[in-house]
Amino acid sequence: MSFLSLLDFAAVLVFALTGALVASRAQLDLIGFGFFAGLTGLGGGTVRDILLDRTPIWIVDPTYLAIAGVAAVLVFFTAHLLESRYNAILWLDALALPVAVAAGAGVSHELGQPWAIVLVMGVATGCAGGLMRDVVANEVPLVLKKGELYVTCAFVGSSAILLTPWIGVLAAGAACAVLTFALRAGSLVWGWSLPVYKPRPPRR
Amino acid sequence: MSFLSLLDFAAVLVFALTGALVASRAQLDLIGFGFFAGLTGLGGGTVRDILLDRTPIWIVDPTYLAIAGVAAVLVFFTAHLLESRYNAILWLDALALPVAVAAGAGVSHELGQPWAIVLVMGVATGCAGGLMRDVVANEVPLVLKKGELYVTCAFVGSSAILLTPWIGVLAAGAACAVLTFALRAGSLVWGWSLPVYKPRPPRR
Amino acid sequence: MSFLSLLDFAAVLVFALTGALVASRAQLDLIGFGFFAGLTGLGGGTVRDILLDRTPIWIVDPTYLAIAGVAAVLVFFTAHLLESRYNAILWLDALALPVAVAAGAGVSHELGQPWAIVLVMGVATGCAGGLMRDVVANEVPLVLKKGELYVTCAFVGSSAILLTPWIGVLAAGAACAVLTFALRAGSLVWGWSLPVYKPRPPRR
Numbered sequence: 001m002s003f004l005s006l007l008d009f010a011a012v013l014v015f016a017l018t019g020a021l022v023a024s025r026a027q028l029d030l031i032g033f034g035f036f037a038g039l040t041g042l043g044g045g046t047v048r049d050i051l052l053d054r055t056p057i058w059i060v061d062p063t064y065l066a067i068a069g070v071a072a073v074l075v076f077f078t079a080h081l082l083e084s085r086y087n088a089i090l091w092l093d094a095l096a097l098p099v100a101v102a103a104g105a106g107v108s109h110e111l112g113q114p115w116a117i118v119l120v121m122g123v124a125t126g127c128a129g130g131l132m133r134d135v136v137a138n139e140v141p142l143v144l145k146k147g148e149l150y151v152t153c154a155f156v157g158s159s160a161i162l163l164t165p166w167i168g169v170l171a172a173g174a175a176c177a178v179l180t181f182a183l184r185a186g187s188l189v190w191g192w193s194l195p196v197y198k199p200r201p202p203r204r
Numbered sequence: 205m206s207f208l209s210l211l212d213f214a215a216v217l218v219f220a221l222t223g224a225l226v227a228s229r230a231q232l233d234l235i236g237f238g239f240f241a242g243l244t245g246l247g248g249g250t251v252r253d254i255l256l257d258r259t260p261i262w263i264v265d266p267t268y269l270a271i272a273g274v275a276a277v278l279v280f281f282t283a284h285l286l287e288s289r290y291n292a293i294l295w296l297d298a299l300a301l302p303v304a305v306a307a308g309a310g311v312s313h314e315l316g317q318p319w320a321i322v323l324v325m326g327v328a329t330g331c332a333g334g335l336m337r338d339v340v341a342n343e344v345p346l347v348l349k350k351g352e353l354y355v356t357c358a359f360v361g362s363s364a365i366l367l368t369p370w371i372g373v374l375a376a377g378a379a380c381a382v383l384t385f386a387l388r389a390g391s392l393v394w395g396w397s398l399p400v401y402k403p404r405p406p407r408r
Numbered sequence: 409m410s411f412l413s414l415l416d417f418a419a420v421l422v423f424a425l426t427g428a429l430v431a432s433r434a435q436l437d438l439i440g441f442g443f444f445a446g447l448t449g450l451g452g453g454t455v456r457d458i459l460l461d462r463t464p465i466w467i468v469d470p471t472y473l474a475i476a477g478v479a480a481v482l483v484f485f486t487a488h489l490l491e492s493r494y495n496a497i498l499w500l501d502a503l504a505l506p507v508a509v510a511a512g513a514g515v516s517h518e519l520g521q522p523w524a525i526v527l528v529m530g531v532a533t534g535c536a537g538g539l540m541r542d543v544v545a546n547e548v549p550l551v552l553k554k555g556e557l558y559v560t561c562a563f564v565g566s567s568a569i570l571l572t573p574w575i576g577v578l579a580a581g582a583a584c585a586v587l588t589f590a591l592r593a594g595s596l597v598w599g600w601s602l603p604v605y606k607p608r609p610p611r612r
Contacts, residue, residue, distance in 0.1 A: 026348055029398035031356040035331075035347065038324070046255070051454070051464055056255055062320040076401055116470040120446070127443075131544065136335065136345060141544060143443060144434055152439040194437035197484055230552055233602035235560040239535075239551065242528070250459070260459055266524040280605055340539065340549060 003170050004110065007103035007177075008045060008057060009067060014096035015129045016041030016068040020075035021089045022137045033072035036133060041068045043129035044100050048121050052111060093130055093142065094188060098180035101126035101154045102173045105161035110169070115162055122158025122176070127151060149187035152194060153180045207374050208314065211307035211381075212249060212261060213271060218300035219333045220245030220272040224279035225293045226341045237276035240337060245272045247333035248304050252325050256315060297334055297346065298392060302384035305330035305358045306377045309365035314373070319366055326362025326380070331355060353391035356398060357384045411578050412518065415511035415585075416453060416465060417475060422504035423537045424449030424476040428483035429497045430545045441480035444541060449476045451537035452508050456529050460519060501538055501550065502596060506588035509534035509562045510581045513569035518577070523570055530566025530584070535559060557595035560602060561588045 019040025023033040042064060046056045058064035082088050104125020108118045127143055127150070134141040142150050157180025164172040186192040223244030227237040246268060250260045262268035286292050308329020312322045331347060331354070338345040346354050361384025368376040390396040427448025431441040450472060454464045466472035490496050512533020516526045535551055535558070542549040550558050565588025572580040594600040 024401045027350050027400045027402065028348070029353075029356060029400045031359050031398070032347070032354075033401070034359075035327070035355045050254060050458060051467065053463060055257060058324075059255065059317070059321055062318055065320050065324060079401065113467070114470055116473050117467055120466075120473060123443070135339060135543060137348065138344065140546065143440070144436070144545065146435050149437075150440075151443045152437060155439050155442075194439070196435045196437045197432045197441070197487065198435065228605045231554050231604050231606065232552070233557075233560060233604045235563050235602070236551070236558075237605070238563075239531070239559045254458060259461060262528075263459065263521070263525055266522055269524050269528060283605065339543060341552065342548065 003173060004103060004106045007099055007106065007173060009064070011096055011100035011103050011125075012041040012045065012058075012064050012067050013071055014092055014099060015044065016071035017075060018089050018092045018096060018130065019068075019133050020072045021079060021085050021092070022133055022139065023072075024075060024079040025085060025089075026137055030072065030076050033076050034069055036137065037072040037075075038065065038068040039136065040129045040133040041071065043132045044104065044125040044127070045129075047128040048104050048107065048125040051121070051124065052108065052113075090188065094181065094184045097126050097130070097150075097154060097184060098157060098177040100129065101157050101180045102161070102176040105158045105176055106164075106169060106173045109161050109164055118161060119155065119158045122161065123151060123154045126154040126158075126180070147191070147193045147196060149183050149193055153183035153187070156180070156183060207377060208307060208310045211303055211310060211377060213268070215300055215304035215307050215329075216245040216249065216262075216268050216271050217275055218296055218303060219248065219337075220275035221279060222293050222296045222300060222334065223272075223337050224276045225283060225289050225296070226337055226343065227276075228279060228283040229289060229293075230341055234276065234280050237280050238273055240341065241276040241279075242269065242272040243340065244333045244337040245275065247336045248308065248329040248331070249333075251332040252308050252311065252329040255325070255328065256312065256317075294392065298385065298388045301330050301334070301354075301358060301388060302361060302381040304333065305361050305384045306365070306380040309362045309380055310368075310373060310377045313365050313368055322365060323359065323362045326365065327355060327358045330358040330362075330384070351395070351397045351400060353387050353397055357387040357391070360384070360387060411581060412511060412514045415507055415514060415581060417472070419504055419508035419511050419533075420449040420453065420466075420472050420475050421479055422500055422507060423452065423541075424479035425483060426497050426500045426504060426538065427476075427541050428480045429487060429493050429500070430541055430547065431480075432483060432487040433493060433497075434545055438480065438484050441484050442477055444545065445480040445483075446473065446476040447544065448537045448541040449479065451540045452512065452533040452535070453537075455536040456512050456515065456533040459529070459532065460516065460521075498596065502589065502592045505534050505538070505558075505562060505592060506565060506585040508537065509565050509588045510569070510584040513566045513584055514572075514577060514581045517569050517572055526569060527563065527566045530569065531559060531562045534562040534566075534588070555599070555601045555604060557591050557601055561591035561595070564588070564591060 016037035019036035105122030108121035220241035223240035227240040309326030312325035424445035427444035513530030516529035
């Protein structure tokens with residue numbers, strides 16, 4: 001198995017876990033867990049593949065579906081052990097985002113896309129699954145959270161893949177994931193953020 | 205006309221009716237009815253076709269668009285005759301879901317997809333149109349309703365299509381639809397459900 | 409540059425401005441502005457291209473991404489100068505809709521699609537970007553606004569492209585945009601609307 005498909009598998013697994021946890025907050029049944037695990041785990045890669053006119057990975061290789069199913073079953077029977085499911089979602093998402101960004105940017109780079117497309121595909125693959133999860137589950141999308149870095153982590157992390165010609169896809173993909181995770185974790189723990197748009201204060 | 209395209213037509217019609225009824229709840233004009241009828245009626249099949257890299261059915265054959273248009277006009281002028289539009293939506297949706305599941309699973313099976321993909325396509329074709337309708341119209345998606353079978357009906361019903369090699373596509377498609385509808389109707393009338401995830405009760 | 413790609417560029421720019429303004433209402437950072445500018449600006453054309461099985465315009469020509477980026481930067485540093493950002497969104501959207509409708513209908517017509525598909529593609533290209541913007545940003549979609557023409561403007565305007573064989577694509581595209589804008593502006597300023605569905609008044 002190549003490094004890039006390993007990343008794809010890992011991203012599917014961890015995002016699927018977050019989807020199943022959202023299903024647990026909505027008190028769905030086991031099949032509902034599977035639905036959200038699949039939507040979240042496979043959503044980002046599917047968007048990337050359709051935009052790039054490739055057959056979605058999980059249609060080529062149904063193993064991905066099995067992974068989402070395993071994640072659903074696992075969470076269905078163990079979610080009650082968690083202290084805070086919301087925190088688990090937040091941190092698993094913070095772990096899945098970097099892996100999906102690296103997978104998205106890596107595959108696009110390997111296909112010879114120009115750098116701007118590579119960046120966008122990193123962001124789209126990273127964010128689309130979680131976005132669909134939140135929109136369908138009526139939760140506030142993480143991309144909308146004020147004063148938190150989210151899309152920004154994906155965007156900055158994505159750019160590390162452009163180092164591939166110099167350091168190889170393995171190191172560049174790893175750099176991509178580490179950079180994205182570091183920014184997201186820093187934002188969650190220490191409140192790192194960029195200046196946000198603030199409406200002009202009222203004139204006196 | 206083949207059995208499978210008949211299913212596709214029927215699913216479009218009944219889902220389009222639910223879309224138009226949602227438009228009536230939002231008090232839109234006739235074109236708004238057509239918009240929701242088209243989105244709901246054609247949404248599921250379009251998702252299936254794009255995932256399987258086929259041209260969406262309604263681009264191949266614009267008759268589908270005419271069906272959605274007819275549904276919109278019909279509902280615009282008759283919805284006031286209904287006792288409860290919400291109940292009409294619920295039951296028409298319960299009728300459309302099985303037909304769309306059978307159409308989605310049937311087409312995928314005919315294309316020679318592996319069984320796991322066939323199941324997922326049945327679920328996706330069945331659920332995607334209604335999901336887009338509910339998300340765009342700001343209603344709580346039916347897939348999120350607690351203590352009701354929805355995705356589960358699609359998933360279980362979908363599996364009946366795998367009997368095709370033994371009993372033929374006609375009987376398998378019919379079994380698929382009947383099974384899906386029976387589960388959904390049982391859930392609406394007698395409250396059938398699967399055990400749902402319940403957070404651990406607080407320890408004393 | 410052809411007339412149709414000029415329309416595409418213009419639609420991307422103006423829709424991207426509305427996306428960035430929505431990001432400013434959500435108080436996001438600069439990258440968040442870029443995310444919404446891209447989603448809104450490129451969403452409609454991407455939906456059209458995927459439905460018609462073409463490579464999305466911005467993958468063929470990343471200049472489109474640069475336009476969305478410029479819109480994001482522009483709005484980030486100047487939005488505070490606006491009296492009412494909500495009005496700016498409403499009117500920029502009213503300006504972008506006609507251009508996107510003309511671009512969507514024009515491209516589909518040029519590809520030799522039948523008239524029903526051309527109409528639908530005009531509506532889809534016009535409405536999809538703004539719809540995704542509103543759904544992701546948790547705003548009420550403009551297509552749902554009671555007593556306002558929105559989808560209707562796109563639908564009626566779209567039909568003007570069918571005059572192409574007689575008056576040429578330049579005049580037909582312009583007619584398409586002018587008609588869409590006139591209807592939308594009339595609706596915003598003078599409250600033009602079509603009769604909407606009204607539930608039956610209670611019987612005595």
